[in-house]
Amino acid sequence: MSLAFAVKDDLFDAQTLRAVSSAIFGGADVFECIAIARRVKGDDLASWHAEWKRAAEDAYSLGVTAEANGQHETARLAFLRACTSFRTAGSVYLAAPVDPRLTESIARQRDSFRRALAHFTTPVDVVEIPFEDITLPGYHFRVADDGKRRPTVILVNGYDGTVEENYFYNAQAALDRGYDVLAFDGPGQGSVLVEQGVHLRPDWENVVTPVVDWLLEQPSVDPERIALIGLSLGGYLAPRAASGEHRLAACIADSGFYDLFDAAISRIPAPLRGQIPDGNATAVRLVEDLMDSRLKKPTDGWSLRRGLYVNGVDTMMDYIRDARNYTLKGFAEQITCPTLVCHAEGDDIAAQAPELYAALNCEKQLILFTEAEGAGQHCEVGARQLYLARSFGWLDGILNPDDL
Incomplete structure (x- = not known):
């Protein structure tokens, strides 16, 4: 996706559009999502989490009030919006060791969704x-x-x-x-x-x-x-x-x-691909250094950190080896x-x-x-x-x- 649907950061822009896509079934409001994303400070993960969690809490509170007043459709839609925002808030912490903000995100989106289910027809x-x-x-x-x-x-x-x-x-x-x-x-x-x-x-x-x-x-x-x-x-x-x-x-x-192995290798500079993951030690070390540097970047390293966590491996070379399966x-x-x-x-x-x-x-x-x-x-x-x-x-x- 090209930049600047909502913000100039690749990850945050894509994740904002992802949240917006749920609007067709009540999971978001389009310009609310854009407004949330534009309040985020640069590539700061904590700022992203705080802004989306605040929106999630507001939607959840609206749902609780509507539910108490017997306003079933308002409650259903509010809880669905809360579900999307809780998920969006915590997803940037998808990495090991597990951050409590990710654990909370999983629990709160589930709770919000199940509160919404009570108002399904x-x-x-x-x-x-x-x-x-x-x-x-x-x-x-x-x-x-x-x-x-x-x-x-x-x-x-x-x-x-x-x-x-x-x-x-x-x-x-x-x-x-x-x-x-x-x-x-x-x-x-x-x-x-x-x-x-x-x-x-x-x-x-x-x-x-x-x-x-x-x-x-x-x-x-x-x-x-x-x-x-x-x-x-x-x-x-x-x-x-x-x-x-x-x-x-x-x-x-x-x-x-x-x-997935071919897909992973295609992202490595062409002169080095034939040596990854088990070839020339110097080439492997060069790629490892490049990946380790990227891993440390807040948003640019998100997909790499996610891959290590989801696949249950410790290093990027282990990830590439596992991708062969x-x-x-x-x-x-x-x-x-x-x-x-x-x-x-x-x-x-x-x-x-x-x-x-x-x-x-x-x-x-x-x-x-x-x-x-x-x-x-x-x-x-x-x-x-x-x-x-x-x-x-x-x-x-x-x-x-x-x-x-």
Whole structure:
């Protein structure tokens, strides 16, 4: 994304637009987000946290007052805005050791979202899905309690997303189109990472299979119409899951990833790439020094600090070695369900989407979202309504929801 949507700092600008994108489903007000971001001092993480937390507390207080007065819609929307602002406040501290401001962010956004749920007009259950020796927290949103079996979409979030945030990205849009929804935090995501200490893993087929098992036990689910939608890094995790879980009727990668090692290496100066991570010691040390210098920068180093924490590694070379495990080479060919790959024109994070599409042997489609449409950012964050129209238009043709 180009600079100056709201501010001149790359990270803060992108995160502001990310918060704004939730406005279409009540998670923010556009110019409120811009005003908050413009009060932040330079690249000061503490200032960012303080401004967004203040806005979150104000929205939460409005929700509490409205709730006490029986004003259900006002309360619902206020709590949803609080959820977005609490998440946005703490996300800049996604790093190890865990900062208490991140822990608070996870807890407060969850509390805000669940306060909002009490004012929803459609049924939703807070769920804990058994997984190995832990449980995966999530939400089972349903169109209605009418005994009908409906198609269901399972939502997979990304590197720094949370299950609550996925409500704004895909869940409400799916409900509005007649789909039931199961959203959850998996290993390395949201509260599973921050509160349970479980890091990311590449074999998402082994994560989604018990999720599908749980879903098939629910009486409202049509077992022949279950789809998987992966957001951001979920554009790798969802196709990886579909490569081994063949009970899925469709898969959407938004945006498509193919090989995280190749993506990481592409950001290293070309003359050094062939030596990373286990080549010439001098070259490796030079890259390590460059990365260590960047790690210390407040906003420029955020994505690197996030990667170390989420993947559960100590150094950038360890991260790059671990990235070798996050590949769809040899896995994309095993996907049997129809698959949609989304590719945003200006998205350098997921520039490999065409490679994923080319590797697929199943029924497939690639949708390009352009800068001219305002949809060229990662996950089309500036034009989600356009993304939703095209992606669910594709999915409707496969799963045929009853309530269009």
